[in-house]
Amino acid sequence: MKRETLKYAFIQTLPVLFGYVFMGMAFGILLEKAGYNFIWAFFISLIIYAGSMQFVLISMLGGGMGLLSMIVLTLSVQSRHIFYGLSFIEKFKAMGKWGWYMIFSLTDETYSLLCGMNIPKELNQKQVFLAVAALDQSYWIIGCTLGAVIGSFIGFDTTGIDFAMTALFVVIFIEQWYSYQSHLPALVGMVCGVASLVIFGAGAFILPALIASVCLLLVFKNSIKQGENQEVCQ
Amino acid sequence: MSSDFLTPFLVILVVAACTFLTRFLPFALFGGGKEVPALVKNLGDLLPPAVIAILVVYCLKGVSFMVPPHGFPEFISVGIVALLHIWKRNNLLSIGGGTLLYMVLIQMVFI
Numbered sequence: 437m438k439r440e441t442l443k444y445a446f447i448q449t450l451p452v453l454f455g456y457v458f459m460g461m462a463f464g465i466l467l468e469k470a471g472y473n474f475i476w477a478f479f480i481s482l483i484i485y486a487g488s489m490q491f492v493l494i495s496m497l498g499g500g501m502g503l504l505s506m507i508v509l510t511l512s513v514q515s516r517h518i519f520y521g522l523s524f525i526e527k528f529k530a531m532g533k534w535g536w537y538m539i540f541s542l543t544d545e546t547y548s549l550l551c552g553m554n555i556p557k558e559l560n561q562k563q564v565f566l567a568v569a570a571l572d573q574s575y576w577i578i579g580c581t582l583g584a585v586i587g588s589f590i591g592f593d594t595t596g597i598d599f600a601m602t603a604l605f606v607v608i609f610i611e612q613w614y615s616y617q618s619h620l621p622a623l624v625g626m627v628c629g630v631a632s633l634v635i636f637g638a639g640a641f642i643l644p645a646l647i648a649s650v651c652l653l654l655v656f657k658n659s660i661k662q663g664e665n666q667e668v669c670q
Numbered sequence: 671m672s673s674d675f676l677t678p679f680l681v682i683l684v685v686a687a688c689t690f691l692t693r694f695l696p697f698a699l700f701g702g703g704k705e706v707p708a709l710v711k712n713l714g715d716l717l718p719p720a721v722i723a724i725l726v727v728y729c730l731k732g733v734s735f736m737v738p739p740h741g742f743p744e745f746i747s748v749g750i751v752a753l754l755h756i757w758k759r760n761n762l763l764s765i766g767g768g769t770l771l772y773m774v775l776i777q778m779v780f781i
Contacts, residue, residue, distance in 0.1 A: 447762075448761075450761075450762060450765075451761065451762075451765045454769070472678065476678070479682065480682055483682065483683075483686045484682065484685055484686045484689055485689075486689050489685065489689060493681070493682070493685050496681050496685070497677070497678040497681055497682070498677070498678070499673070499677040499678075499681065501681075503684065506681065506684050506685065506688075507684065507688055510684070510685050510688035510689060511688050511691070511692060514688065514689050514692040514693075515692055516692075516721075517689075517692040517693045518692050518693075518695050518696060519696075519717060519721060520693070520696075520721070521693060521694070521695065521696030521697055522696045522700075522710060522713055522714040522717060523714040523715070523717055523718055524714075525696060525697060525700050525701050525706050525710070525711075525714065526706060528697065528701075529697075529701055539690075539693050539694050539697055540690055540693060542693050544725055544728075547721070548722060548725065551718040551722070552722075593777055595773065595776060595777055596743075596769070596772050596773040596775075596776045596777065597769060597773060599744075599747060599768065599769045599772040599773070600765055600766075600769045601729060602726070602729035602730065602744075602747075602748065602751075603747070603748075603751045603764065603765040603768040603769055603772075604765055605722055605725045605726045605729055606726055606748055606751045606752055606755070606764075606768075607751065607755050607761055607764050607765055608722050609719070609722045609723060609726055610752060610755050610756065611755075611759075612718060612719040612722060613719070616719055619719075621716045621717070621718075621719040621720045622719035622720065622722070622723050623723075624720050624723075625719060625720030625721060625722065625723030625724045626723040626724075626726075626727070628720070628724065629723055629724040629726070629727030629728070630727055633727055633731055638731040638732060641727075641731065642724065642728055645724045645727070646721070646724060649717070649720040649721075649724065650713065650717070653713060653716045653717065653720060654709075654713065657712050657713070657716060660716060
């Protein structure tokens with residue numbers, strides 16, 4: 437992989453670096469408190485690699501929950517991911533065996549970065565994709581493991597630093613607002629998200645919001661298509 | 671092997687498998703040798719702005735308007751991120767500035 441590719445990917449992933457390292461550390465600290473050391477933290481962040489689900493996992497580790505409940509709980513917490521792959525089917529397919537890693541590592545944040553980047557022409561898109569995905573996961577693994585090692589010995593108050601993630605999504609939202617000719621998809625998501633939050637509450641709003649958005653976009657797609665979008669996720 | 675090790679190990683494997691399943695599903699359905707259906711492709715193109723909007727809502731879902739500080743730190747910071755970004759369109763400036771402001775607000779201003 438060329439140096440420029442890695443450098444470009446690193447700069448793009450900086451907000452995720454801060455978000456993941458500190459969110460990962462929060463996970464590591466909690467995991468360690470629950471009686472599992474940094475080796476567990478490393479293993480979990482390596483093979484599961486999911487933010488909110490890993491926090492739910494801590495309470496499941498001791499056993500006691502039935503297999504079926506575990507499966508249903510995980511599938512429902514993670515169900516939003518089903519929608520992310522839809523935008524990358526052909527791009528990941530073109531990446532051959534690395535496509536499998538791309539599928540595995542398609543978190544909220546990586547998905548957002550892949551959608552939001554305007555990759556310079558001189559760089560290879562597949563390599564940039566791979567570098568972004570791998571850097572993001574490495575930040576997460578570092579955060580989780582570090583959190584379990586150093587626990588609560590942190591010198592300064594980092595409360596609120598995970599806001600970097602919110603800010604990242606806001607920035608990508610604005611970038612997409614500029615790059616899409618039609619603002620309808622963004623508005624549909626905003627309205628469905630807020631309405632679903634009001635109706636279903638914070639714990640269960642994301643799946644209904646996604647389903648409602650998909651339905652509305654299917655209804656509106658012909659009127660949106662007239663304004664021919666420029667290619668997404670170039 | 672003791673169950674102190676085996677139980678959490680198996681739980682992790684189950685959660686990992688289910689997580690991968692959700693990420694793999696669209697590829698299993700539409701990723702075969704065939705051409706991706708036009709409808710799915712359309713949807714794939716239109717979905718990102720909607721999903722990002724929902725993720726913004728997701729990040730702010732825990733904000734309560736009823737109890738102090740009534741969501742002020744979050745909404746002021748989101749507003750500043752947006753203004754900085756519309757002004758300069760520099761990712762690091764918008765994200766770094768907004769995050770610093772948020773940390774100051776919740777640690778020192780709205781305590």
